[in-house]
Amino acid sequence: MKRRTLIQTAGGTALGLLGAGLPLVGLTQDRYAKYKGQTVVMSIPAHPHYDAMLKILPEFTKQTGIKVETDRLAMARMKDKQLLEMAKPSGDYDLCCYVVMWKGEYVKKNLIREIEPMLKNAALADPEYDFKDLVKPYVENIGLVGGPRGYLPGPGAKLYGLPYGAETSILAYRRDLFEKHGLKPPTNYAEFEKLLPVVREKTGIGALTSRGQAGHQCVHAWLLHLNPMGGGIFDDKWKPYFNDDTGVKALKFLKLVSDTGPIGIPGFGQGEMITSFLQGQAAMYLDSTLIFGQVNNPQVSKIAGQVSYVLHPKGSIYASQSGGLGLAIPKNAKNPDAAFLLMQWLTSKAQDKAVTRVGGVPSRVSTIADREMVLQYPEFITLRQQIDYIDLDWRPIIAEWDEINIQALGVAVSEALTGKKSAENALNGMVPKVTEIMKRGGYLKG
Numbered sequence: 001m002k003r004r005t006l007i008q009t010a011g012g013t014a015l016g017l018l019g020a021g022l023p024l025v026g027l028t029q030d031r032y033a034k035y036k037g038q039t040v041v042m043s044i045p046a047h048p049h050y051d052a053m054l055k056i057l058p059e060f061t062k063q064t065g066i067k068v069e070t071d072r073l074a075m076a077r078m079k080d081k082q083l084l085e086m087a088k089p090s091g092d093y094d095l096c097c098y099v100v101m102w103k104g105e106y107v108k109k110n111l112i113r114e115i116e117p118m119l120k121n122a123a124l125a126d127p128e129y130d131f132k133d134l135v136k137p138y139v140e141n142i143g144l145v146g147g148p149r150g151y152l153p154g155p156g157a158k159l160y161g162l163p164y165g166a167e168t169s170i171l172a173y174r175r176d177l178f179e180k181h182g183l184k185p186p187t188n189y190a191e192f193e194k195l196l197p198v199v200r201e202k203t204g205i206g207a208l209t210s211r212g213q214a215g216h217q218c219v220h221a222w223l224l225h226l227n228p229m230g231g232g233i234f235d236d237k238w239k240p241y242f243n244d245d246t247g248v249k250a251l252k253f254l255k256l257v258s259d260t261g262p263i264g265i266p267g268f269g270q271g272e273m274i275t276s277f278l279q280g281q282a283a284m285y286l287d288s289t290l291i292f293g294q295v296n297n298p299q300v301s302k303i304a305g306q307v308s309y310v311l312h313p314k315g316s317i318y319a320s321q322s323g324g325l326g327l328a329i330p331k332n333a334k335n336p337d338a339a340f341l342l343m344q345w346l347t348s349k350a351q352d353k354a355v356t357r358v359g360g361v362p363s364r365v366s367t368i369a370d371r372e373m374v375l376q377y378p379e380f381i382t383l384r385q386q387i388d389y390i391d392l393d394w395r396p397i398i399a400e401w402d403e404i405n406i407q408a409l410g411v412a413v414s415e416a417l418t419g420k421k422s423a424e425n426a427l428n429g430m431v432p433k434v435t436e437i438m439k440r441g442g443y444l445k446g
Contacts (some may be wrong), residue, residue, distance in 0.1 A: 140152070
């Protein structure tokens with residue numbers, strides 16, 4: 001198979017999924033006419049949301065005459081390829097999917113464009129787009145760079161991308177097993193800790209599945225518990241404090257998750273974690289809302305109709321993940337206007353519903369609140385509540401985060417999960433390395 005795929009318009013379109021009422025007359029047609037025949041080359045990951053996107057994408061070409069080619073890579077390879085292409089005088093990519101942790105680095109290296117000027121360009125902007133309907137924390141987390149701490153909303157923040165595949169965390173559990181054994185899903189971490197060994201003993205399967213693979217994956221899993229427990233990575237002066245009592249407590253909890261969960265957690269990435277839940281190897285799942293589109297897909301799931309959802313349990317506070325994927329336009333794109341039109345189309349109200357119906361995740365309030373969508377996806381009721389607890393400072397999205405995440409914390413957490421070191425020793429051992437990275441980046445003096 002060719003790695004880059006030209007999206008064909010003949011056959012297999014999702015017209016029936018889009019519903020009626022798409023505005024294809026007047027100004028809408030004029031907006032696309034200038035770019036008919038151009039090709040937008042799009043960098044995308046091997047990821048369930050973008051697999052869903054491929055099902056609706058032919059309709060864009062049918063409606064606009066703009067062709068789309070996709071370069072689909074594993075997430076681990078995608079960033080290296082994007083950095084290579086965006087560093088050229090004229091790159092291969094017109095539109096890039098990026099992971100939220102990359103946004104600061106891409107802006108610092110002057111690789112991606114501001115989006116707001118294009119949203120305000122009357123020749124390009126759809127007057128029916130309704131920017132305010134996008135889930136606000138998703139926009140702030142995925143798209144903003146340059147505000148407080150370099151990545152939060154506030155003075156100096158500018159918009160460099162739009163959410164597409166954004167997510168937060170939610171607790172899914174096997175309703176059938178919990179009812180059979182008289183169990184209740186946890187509402188707080190005290191209940192959670194007591195419940196894990198009980199679920200393992202009573203059900204005979206893993207209690208809670210989790211990521212655990214060294215690097216980004218195990219850090220993600222640790223942060224899921226660190227933030228609700230009231231912990232963090234840096235104080236307000238960028239001094240590391242992830243090794244305090246709360247950091248250790250969160251890592252010990254993750255070790256308990258690994259010990260009572262399905263076999264193999266220390267080697268699980270996101271895919272293995274999801275698969276273990278969908279294949280009936282774990283009674284609970286606490287991670288990305290990406291799970292919504294997978295649970296009832298008979299091609300990957302054995303637990304359709306048996307899953308319910310509740311809020312991410314409370315620690316000292318309620319706090320849920322902020323993360324996922326967005327779309328950005330490289331500075332060196334050959335067809336930036338056509339790329340923006342595709343970005344705008346994909347994140348529109350109609351296409352947000354369309355991609356959700358074929359297994360993607362929603363990014364708009366109107367999708368999550370829509371009566372027909374809620375009837376089909378009752379988990380949206382819990383999602384609307386969970387969004388209120390999104391922690392935009394869930395991780396420090398500075399340009400140096402990838403290095404800290406993968407080469408320092410990703411080593412420490414893995415050492416604790418595999419039993420090579422105690423939680424205390426593992427975290428303490430990485431403070432000097434993280435401190436040095438922060439000094440090199442100019443955050444700390446001396």
